[in-house]
Amino acid sequence: MKYIDEFRDGSAARVVAERIAAEADPAREYRLMEFCGGHTHAIFRYGIPDLLPPNVRMIHGPGCPVCVLPIGRLDLAIDLAMRPGVTLCTYGDMMRVPGSRKRSLLRAKAEGADVRMVYSATDALRLARELPDREIVFFAIGFETTTPPTAVAVQIAAAEGLHNFSVYCNHVLTPPALVHLLETANPEDPEPVRIDGFVGPAHVSVVIGTDAYQRFAEHYRKPVVIAGFEPLDVLQSILMLVRQLNDGRATIENEYSRAVVAGGNLRAQAIVGDVLEVRETFEWRGLGDVPFSALRLRAKYAAHDAESRFAVVPVKARENKACECPAILRGVKRPTDCGIFGTVCTPENPMGSCMVSAEGACAAYYTYGRHKAPAIA
Amino acid sequence: MRAPREHAMDTIEPESRALKARTLDLTRGRVDMSHGGGGRAMAHLIDEVFRHAFDNPLLDRGDDQAQFEVGAGRLAFTTDSYVISPLFFPGGDIGSLAVHGTVNDLAMAGAVPKWLSSAFIIEEGFPLADLKRIVDSMAAAARAAGVQVVTGDTKVVERGKGDGVFINTAGIGVVPAGVDIHARRALPGDAILVSGTLGDHGVAILSHRQGLAFETDLQSDSAPLHGLVAAMLVAAPDLHVLRDPTRGGVAATLNEIAQAAGVGMHLDEAALPIRAQVRGACELLGLDPLNVANEGKLLAICAADDAQRLLAAMRAHEFGRDAAIIGTVVEDANRFVSMETVFGGRRMVDWLTGEQLPRIC
Numbered sequence: 091m092k093y094i095d096e097f098r099d100g101s102a103a104r105v106v107a108e109r110i111a112a113e114a115d116p117a118r119e120y121r122l123m124e125f126c127g128g129h130t131h132a133i134f135r136y137g138i139p140d141l142l143p144p145n146v147r148m149i150h151g152p153g154c155p156v157c158v159l160p161i162g163r164l165d166l167a168i169d170l171a172m173r174p175g176v177t178l179c180t181y182g183d184m185m186r187v188p189g190s191r192k193r194s195l196l197r198a199k200a201e202g203a204d205v206r207m208v209y210s211a212t213d214a215l216r217l218a219r220e221l222p223d224r225e226i227v228f229f230a231i232g233f234e235t236t237t238p239p240t241a242v243a244v245q246i247a248a249a250e251g252l253h254n255f256s257v258y259c260n261h262v263l264t265p266p267a268l269v270h271l272l273e274t275a276n277p278e279d280p281e282p283v284r285i286d287g288f289v290g291p292a293h294v295s296v297v298i299g300t301d302a303y304q305r306f307a308e309h310y311r312k313p314v315v316i317a318g319f320e321p322l323d324v325l326q327s328i329l330m331l332v333r334q335l336n337d338g339r340a341t342i343e344n345e346y347s348r349a350v351v352a353g354g355n356l357r358a359q360a361i362v363g364d365v366l367e368v369r370e371t372f373e374w375r376g377l378g379d380v381p382f383s384a385l386r387l388r389a390k391y392a393a394h395d396a397e398s399r400f401a402v403v404p405v406k407a408r409e410n411k412a413c414e415c416p417a418i419l420r421g422v423k424r425p426t427d428c429g430i431f432g433t434v435c436t437p438e439n440p441m442g443s444c445m446v447s448a449e450g451a452c453a454a455y456y457t458y459g460r461h462k463a464p465a466i467a
Numbered sequence: 468m469r470a471p472r473e474h475a476m477d478t479i480e481p482e483s484r485a486l487k488a489r490t491l492d493l494t495r496g497r498v499d500m501s502h503g504g505g506g507r508a509m510a511h512l513i514d515e516v517f518r519h520a521f522d523n524p525l526l527d528r529g530d531d532q533a534q535f536e537v538g539a540g541r542l543a544f545t546t547d548s549y550v551i552s553p554l555f556f557p558g559g560d561i562g563s564l565a566v567h568g569t570v571n572d573l574a575m576a577g578a579v580p581k582w583l584s585s586a587f588i589i590e591e592g593f594p595l596a597d598l599k600r601i602v603d604s605m606a607a608a609a610r611a612a613g614v615q616v617v618t619g620d621t622k623v624v625e626r627g628k629g630d631g632v633f634i635n636t637a638g639i640g641v642v643p644a645g646v647d648i649h650a651r652r653a654l655p656g657d658a659i660l661v662s663g664t665l666g667d668h669g670v671a672i673l674s675h676r677q678g679l680a681f682e683t684d685l686q687s688d689s690a691p692l693h694g695l696v697a698a699m700l701v702a703a704p705d706l707h708v709l710r711d712p713t714r715g716g717v718a719a720t721l722n723e724i725a726q727a728a729g730v731g732m733h734l735d736e737a738a739l740p741i742r743a744q745v746r747g748a749c750e751l752l753g754l755d756p757l758n759v760a761n762e763g764k765l766l767a768i769c770a771a772d773d774a775q776r777l778l779a780a781m782r783a784h785e786f787g788r789d790a791a792i793i794g795t796v797v798e799d800a801n802r803f804v805s806m807e808t809v810f811g812g813r814r815m816v817d818w819l820t821g822e823q824l825p826r827i828c
Contacts, residue, residue, distance in 0.1 A: 137812020
């Protein structure tokens with residue numbers, strides 16, 4: 091089993107697509123949200139919308155850690171990077187995201203800030219060892235997938251006495267975001283999002299397990315199918331959701347059983363629990379303030395917490411007025427509904443983060459789907 | 468009046484003179500600012516490293532330029548700079564890459580590559596052993612490709628102002644009569660072919676960058692393609708377009724051609740030749756092989772009737788064994804390049820704004 095070829099098998103896909111078309115009730119609409127940006131990317135990259143019947147519609151959710159980071163938090167990262175003696179380590183995707191006043195980490199780097207692209211927290215740790223005279227700050231973002239490696243890095247730094255290593259923590263949590271989506275959360279948006287079911291995130295679920303969604307499914311009566319990233323995984327999960335909805339069921343199903351178990355990765359959860367704690371509230375781009383949805387370092391690791399170390403003062407920043415990222419992230423609008431999509435706002439000149447990140451709905455649509463540009467939803 | 472010793476030196480053979488005058492410690496020595504100063508130290512460097520390796524009569528003249536007859540007909544002229552890191556990677560190094568890259572840019576016009584220049588910008592402190600290794604590799608690549616490095620330049624910059632070594636090469640080639648290859652010749656109905664597996668070079672490089680080491684025996688595909696092109700021109704003399712998909716990969720290259728020619732393209736994902744190792748590495752990192760650089764592959768566009776004959780000629784050549792027909796040129800005012808996925812859906816093959824970045828989660 092190679093895990094790639096088998097799950098991209100075209101003929102198997104066609105069989106599943108035919109089943110979806112056959113079993114979807116023509117008298118109703120199925121509005122399914124794929125929460126995770128990686129799924130959005132896979133859906134567009136493999137042309138999956140072409141294979142679905144018109145009454146099965148995918149809504150693109152906010153599961154892209156780059157996209158949901160509020161501008162104010164990014165501005166703080168840029169400020170940190172501009173401080174003398176600081177080396178800011180960041181994932182590549184964050185470098186081009188526009189902050190306030192058209193700043194970005196890439197521009198800051200061009201102006202002399204020491205910003206380095208890293209592939210993981212381990213790279214930042216290595217830099218801290220190699221450059222004892224620099225303050226290494228790791229710009230940590232991501233859902234539960236990337237949180238354990240950050241936590242491990244902090245533990246290692248503490249054990250080694252790496253005083254010059256700290257983390258600027260922006261890790262966020264998936265289940266609270268799912269809950270928030272179903273509440274009428276955003277006061278600027280009068281219409282609650284109508285979502286019938288969820289394609290659940292793959293790698294997040296490897297860490298947190300399927301049990302983490304139980305309460306959500308029971309309380310809100312929405313089916314969740316945890317899906318792998320391959321196109322066959324996504325199609326199969328859509329079929330499973332259609333079936334649940336037809337049967338009136340609302341349970342958690344695990345399509346990604348080759349990697350996800352009910353309890354998740356207990357060791358990872360324990361490490362995260364040791365290093366990080368839940369913030370009372372955190373501002374999400376597009377979703378507003380979401381309670382108990384993000385993490386910060388515990389007091390015992392304050393020496394490695396960039397927010398303590400550098401006396402960072404939170405700032406609320408203004409979004410670009412024409413940018414519809416907030417509505418798009420909530421699944422209320424599509425990229426093509428945004429007035430500046432593809433004109434002012436393009437990957438070369440992104441107005442908001444949905445266009446910058448490879449997993450953003452706008453970037454995915456622009457890169458893979460704009461040949462249908464005048465298409466109707 | 469000349470001192471007697473210098474006078475005696477004039478009558479000694481150049482090669483043995485170099486041996487006698489060898490002053491560089493090519494094993495443990497480092498490049499320093501004097502090697503770029505235009506004085507004796509620089510002359511020694513040029514002599515013992517560059518001239519010794521490239522070894523041809525034009526270079527040996529030691530003039531500021533190379534002079535040669537070109538004959539009638541069209542010339543092709545190209546230049547490239549190489550700033551790659553790491554300098555040494557599986558399947559090549561910055562030196563062999565520099566030769567292949569410039570030879571290939573000429574070959575994409577159907578030209579026979581003949582003469583190269585090479586300009587080096589070296590950072591103070593760069594190990595002479597590494598410099599010799601790079602230059603020897605360039606010389607070997609040039610010999611294998613049948614080209615000569617006939618002129619060059621050497622500069623040294625202070626420590627911290629250069630990433631080890633930067634190389635610029637320019638090249639001149641001769642275009643045979645009757646050969647007319649350029650992007651605007653792509654026509655609706657034409658076939659699109661690729662000469663082999665996609666993404667080998669980019670993945671081989673990434674696998675050697677710090678922090679991304681993973682087990683693979685994948686090598687860069689860096690290779691000179693003018694021999695392959697010559698064989699292709701025999702099979703299909705009226706080739707329309709040739710281009711090598713280097714930075715940005717096949718996606719960028721096809722989009723460039725589509726824009727220039729005012730056409731669209733339809734690709735067939737199932738037809739793309741990609742090694743399993745490349746596929747696996749790309750999945751791990753969240754990269755699309757269509758966006759990954761190649762250094763020993765070419766894209767060809769020809770009339771539909773020529774496609775099978777061209778394919779056979781490519782597969783018969785050592786650098787075209789895995790050649791495949793991957794799509795068709797179509798009429799499209801929007802100039803989109805799109806692809807039928809293995810799933811039967813269709814999606815765009817866009818070119819990226821900047822460098823492709825590995826996935827975060």
